[in-house]
């Protein structure tokens with residue numbers, strides 16, 4: 081980030097402007113949205129268990145795990161963790177509410193959050209989505225109350241991102257009408273599995289199904305791994321031990337040594353094996369079947385993205401409150417040292433992150449609504465599902481990367497005080513770090529986003545592996561890819577906004593015009609996507625191996641996906657602010673939206689200049705505008721973080737945030 085004032089002319093005295101008067105209560109209502117009551121219930125529960133934040137530092141690992149388990153069971157009794165399950169089993173029947181509850185839980189101890197995610201999201205979600213009524217009847221009532229603890233055993237030491245290559249095998253034994261589950265191969269043991277090391281009685285195990293000597297691909301089975309707390313015969317479990325964070329969750333490795341489960345243990349929503357050993361599925365293509373199964377588990381991804389964004393809010397509340405109290409060096413007065421947040425650099429470090437947190441919050445709201453609509457049946461077409469999967473993957477990637485970056489910057493912005501565990505950053509940093517990896521590694525997720533974009537979420541989407549996708553794109557031709565991805569349509573819109581043609585980019589549009597900002601984001605996305613399609617096609621036309629072509633172009637693929645999600649995030653923010661009635665809140669959110677949009681362009685100005693969309697004069701003007709927006713946000717920054725509604729008990733940090 082360049083802040084060379086001589087270059088940019090940013091040394092000019094700050095302009096005067098009418099400051100918005102932010103109504104914090106109204107802001108909280110806006111941010112909490114439809115599920116304000118659910119979010120408040122979780123806030124109340126978090127406050128009741130706030131002591132866990134301190135205790136986590138002194139408890140042994142076993143004590144911490146037990147404490148987290150107890151909190152999760154007690155929270156389940158309030159109904160907070162079961163909101164997404166059907167009402168007939170004791171759930172709340174509202175998927176949107178369950179996402180809101182989970183996101184809010186991220187204000188507190190994150191081992192509690194992750195244990196909730198494992199028990200209700202992963203384990204419960206798999207039973208609900210992959211199982212059928214007999215499974216629901218048997219397992220849902222007790223898992224919703226956390227009387228039965230379970231785990232979601234997909235990843236193996238040998239394979240994480242490439243789940244289709246798992247080594248665990250489930251063979252159908254016709255004679256006994258059972259499946260025999262076996263860890264086949266050295267690294268085929270399950271690994272990192274939350275709840276496995278101590279608390280889970282049941283596991284949803286993902287394994288290659290073999291029927292009559294034929295492999296039918298990865299399927300899920302319910303397997304009992306403990307009986308009355310003891311690991312059952314045929315199962316071996318090892319503790320994963322101390323982790324970088326989340327030590328209140330018991331992660332472990334699992335081996336299966338020919339353990340037998342009844343035929344009905346197969347979660348048979350998408351495929352079944354008849355007693356006589358016939359494999360049946362309505363989805364013929366094995367790839368499609370596999371991705372359809374995985375697609376039903378998308379809620380976990382939406383939740384982790386939202387959790388990351390809310391964890392970033394906690395860090396920002398602490399750092400901004402600290403910056404409003406902490407003074408260093410005399411600057412504008414000889415009587416008093418300057419507040420940290422009156423320094424331009426401090427504003428520059430924190431406010432773009434604050435603005436991006438707002439942007440991601442609203443983008444998350446869009447994806448959570450989409451999830452609710454798709455899974456409640458309001459939106460039922462297959463394309464909507466594929467778009468949801470892509471959007472969930474992209475928002476999760478950007479949201480969790482943002483959390484890692486924002487938490488680190490906030491820690492540094494609090495100086496030495498930020499390093500003390502009492503001020504929360506120890507746990508925030510350590511616990512959120514892995515959000516970028518679990519529920520899908522972010523880089524791998526962006527590949528999924530790119531695949532959707534390049535194939536326009538076509539029905540072939542799920543059939544295609546990476547190489548199939550390369551061939552598909554090459555076969556379509558660049559123009560068709562761009563046409564399908566809506567690129568030409570978007571470019572037409574850009575011409576409407578910037579009638580001056582290419583020169584119009586630099587001379588006609590105001591920097592604070594959202595249409596200009598969106599046009600820049602759209603141009604980048606379209607250009608990158610076109611470039612990827614062209615390069616993939618050229619490689620195939622030159623008879624290169626599709627895998628080699630993909631590898632060569634992969635950074636470009638990821639770049640295009642990222643540009644796409646950045647555009648979606650900005651659109652979500654612009655639409656939200658546009659819809660607000662005129663008033664101070666709208667003014668305040670417009671400032672944040674402009675700051676988010678322009679600091680995003682500024683961060684990538686080299687690319688925009690390389691591609692003729694920014695002159696050096698305009699680029700410097702953007703840098704000046706970013707600094708100016710930061711100055712405008714300075715008087716309201718305390719209100720803007722108060723609007724997040726992070727319970728004061730969750731802030732700990734008495735010295736940093738000014739006590740409770």
Ligand SMILES: Cc1cc2nc3c(=O)[nH]c(=O)nc-3n(C[C@H](O)[C@H](O)[C@H](O)COP(=O)(O)OP(=O)(O)OC[C@H]3O[C@@H](n4cnc5c(N)ncnc54)[C@H](O)[C@@H]3O)c2cc1C
Pocket residue numbers: 198202232233234235237238239240241242271272273274323326331514517518519520521522523524
């Ligand atoms: C604390 C924790 C809890 C977890 N809980 C569970 C759980 O409860 N249940 C469960 O099933 N799993 C769980 N996991 C596993 C988690 O989902 C996996 O770690 C994750 O999917 C990544 O897989 P991997 O670790 O094998 O990494 P890999 O897939 O080996 O990836 C390693 C690196 O390689 C890169 N990479 C991979 N493939 C490609 C490619 N094609 N192109 C370019 N780069 C690539 C990735 O970006 C990544 O940076 C947990 C993990 C952790 C750490």
